[in-house]
Amino acid sequence: MTRVVAISAGLSDASSTTLLAERFGEAVRRAEPGASFEVVSLRDLAHDITDATIVGFASPRLQHVIDQVAAADALVVVTPTYKASYPGLFKSFVDALDADLLIGKPVVLGATGGTARHSLVIDHALRPLFAYLQAMVVPTGVFASPHDWGGEGTSALDERVGRAVGELLSLLGGAGTGRTRDDGIDLFSETMLSISDPQL
């Protein structure tokens, strides 16, 4: 069964970011009825995330979410736009992940903002971050401004979400970098070998 986990960095109570995450959920279920879709709200982990930045390890609650992320076949990442970028809490969450946790992981990026003028936040802020993490980010990102939730042309949002989810699920068939995280200990690195044979 395909397991998709959505990380929502929406911070307000009735969050349009979480709303966008749910649109992704519907698209995933439509494309693959057997798939599981879980939404993780970072707001509920705000204290745990801050503590992790200070002590350098995750609380059991935060670790549970990190394990969920690690076990996911694909990730949906949605965040509001704060001061032309993602909120600090979102970055602090990413900071709490091992640097190699998302290597080769299929990811779709989404963002919300108070105005369509922020729509490049996905490509200017989120994409470079996930490039550093070596995730497999699909080409289509989905930005939703207030106008996308009502009025004329709102079906365009669902079309974009559907296209992004199609790209995401297409990566699960075995395409991708072929690389995943490897947290085993390498006994054959140059330094490791030099321990038992100083002449190397």
Added chain:
Amino acid sequence: MSSMQFGIFTVGDVTQDPTDGTTPTENARIKALVEIAKKTEEVGLDVFASGQQHNPPFVTTSPTTLMAYMAAQTERIVFSTAIAQITTNDPVRLAEDYAVLQHLSDGRVDLMLGRGNSAPVYSWFGQDPTRAVELTVENYQLLRRLWDEDVVDWEGRFRTPLRGFTATPRPLDGVPPMVWHASIRTPEVAELAAYYGDGYFANNIFWPKEHYIRLIDFYRQRYAHYGHGSPEQAVVGLGGQFFIRPNSQDAVREFRPYFDNAPVYGHGPSLEDFSAQTPLTVGSPQEFVEKTLTFADFFGDYQRQLFLVDHAGLPTKIVLEQLDLLGEVLPTLRAEFDARRPATVPDAPTHAARVAAKQAAADAEAEVVTA
């Protein structure tokens, strides 16, 4: 001496007492360390270990000076670094300094090696922080030879070559100080300890036990791989920290301001959360004993337990009281650990035992030759 050693380790930080805003002078802090070392012996503990740091707020830049002074005022406890930097110290100086200290203290010195606490320290001592692991390996390989071989020819990447060099004084009784390697994230350090059959120490203070279990298990496996014994016979040391009062609530109330403002974890998680998630115990002596005993469940039976006691701005008077309380539960700790420990697990290494083992090995070899 029981089969397991207990002691304390300090990083020698000068930290403001958050309850009254006072900060000890460097002079007062250094003198306090000496009082703490003497108290360590007085209450029946086995080991006093000091860090080596080269930046404020620490005063422990010169561990051999400090520990030679302490050794002169004590008779029984073993001194150790926790840690001495194998990266920034010239291995020749390490071989010489700790051999002199070993002679002066009549074999009461161990050397615990680690990489150091900050990136700039490498640059201050002319080393490259990005080569820390290679530097650790090469420097230790040289140190080992300087102690194990009387005359050394050596050439490496990080230090000027040596021809016909003899590190003096030669180790006491031909047995160099016991070496421990400390690391909490570098498998190469665990491998180094395993290859040489040295001890391995995990500070076990700041993180959940899972972080330490992985490398200790790896060290035990590799110790066996290199033929020093079974994984259970590898020589393991652990850190820990506590604050105890006869009444559990008193301990929590008194320690909370120190916890909340502590340099490493202060202003982060609550004392309750941190205690639940890490080896820290704040409570009654009984609670402390119970939690400490679980360490052997997680890491296997081990040889040395060191506690961090003087930190977070705790006044020396309270630190000394904590050592008295530790001394009171020490017989229980020893008895409980000994009761659960299989006979196949070796005792904590001492100079006398290691000299005897060397003599026994030499006798056995002589017997083979005569036969």
